[in-house]
Amino acid sequence: MKRGDTVVVATKNAGKVKEFAHAFGKLGLNVVSMFDYPDLPEVVEDGLTFAENARKKAREVAEALGMPVLADDSGLEVEALGGDPGVYSARYAGPGATDTLNNAKLLMELEHLAKDSFTTDGKQNQLEDGTKLLSPARFVCTLALFDPASGKFMESIGFVDGQIASKPRGSGGFGYDPLFWLPTHGKAMAELTMEEKQAISHRGAALALLLGKLENHSE
Numbered sequence: 179m180k181r182g183d184t185v186v187v188a189t190k191n192a193g194k195v196k197e198f199a200h201a202f203g204k205l206g207l208n209v210v211s212m213f214d215y216p217d218l219p220e221v222v223e224d225g226l227t228f229a230e231n232a233r234k235k236a237r238e239v240a241e242a243l244g245m246p247v248l249a250d251d252s253g254l255e256v257e258a259l260g261g262d263p264g265v266y267s268a269r270y271a272g273p274g275a276t277d278t279l280n281n282a283k284l285l286m287e288l289e290h291l292a293k294d295s296f297t298t299d300g301k302q303n304q305l306e307d308g309t310k311l312l313s314p315a316r317f318v319c320t321l322a323l324f325d326p327a328s329g330k331f332m333e334s335i336g337f338v339d340g341q342i343a344s345k346p347r348g349s350g351g352f353g354y355d356p357l358f359w360l361p362t363h364g365k366a367m368a369e370l371t372m373e374e375k376q377a378i379s380h381r382g383a384a385l386a387l388l389l390g391k392l393e394n395h396s397e
């Protein structure tokens with residue numbers, strides 16, 4: 179990839195598109211997404227892992243377009259929920275789920291549990307304004323780049339650890355960002371600028387790894 183090239187990202191998530199456009203823009207690359215190809219058939223995300231879904235999105239779109247395509251499959255793993263919503267993060271609240279409905283569903287599930295198991299050391303798990311920290315959690319992002327000419331994938335994975343807060347904060351980012359508390363920053367993910375989010379996020383980490391692999395590959 180060289181300055182001026184276009185990267186096709188197989189996503190219909192406007193939040194992801196913004197983050198990729200920002201990251202690739204710094205390298206002089208343009209980003210197009212599935213919003214630019216509205217007629218492509220929908221990819222059914224029925225994989226059991228993030229990696230399977232990322233590969234499926236990348237391969238199907240790359241084969242339809244006849245060019246290399248990058249896909250991102252990501253989600254939230256919440257310890258107290260045994261790793262849920264995981265690969266179901268986008269549709270946690272059911273068909274037609276929105277970020278708002280998914281966040282409400284997450285809080286409902288956790289507050290349910292909190293009554294039994296998270297009350298004893300309440301002080302420690304509480305922010306100054308009374309917001310409770312309900313469970314450790316982790317964002318995961320897998321990236322898959324598929325080149326239909328070679329039939330090969332290049333893949334990477336990134337993580338970021340935090341806590342689920344009982345109240346949303348901030349208006350940046352997307353998805354579960356307002357509920358994802360970063361003890362290291364004393365802020366929710368949605369309170370970070372895009373630049374700050376990229377520096378610490380699961381997507382930023384996965385992208386840095388992938389770019390490193392691409393660089394080695396082209397040498």
Ligand SMILES: O=P(O)(O)OP(=O)(O)OP(=O)(O)OC[C@H]1O[C@@H](n2cnc3c(O)ncnc32)[C@H](O)[C@@H]1O
Nearest residue numbers: 189190191250251252253254267268352353354355
């Ligand atoms: O499949 P595409 O079209 O890329 O878009 P999507 O929104 O369906 O994306 P996923 O299938 O990968 O589902 C990931 C969900 O996990 C959540 N998520 C992923 N990355 C996130 C981030 O950086 N911040 C907050 N929530 C995130 C968010 O709810 C996403 O909808």
Ligand SMILES: [Mg+2]
Nearest residue numbers: 191223251268
């Ligand atoms: Mg999806």
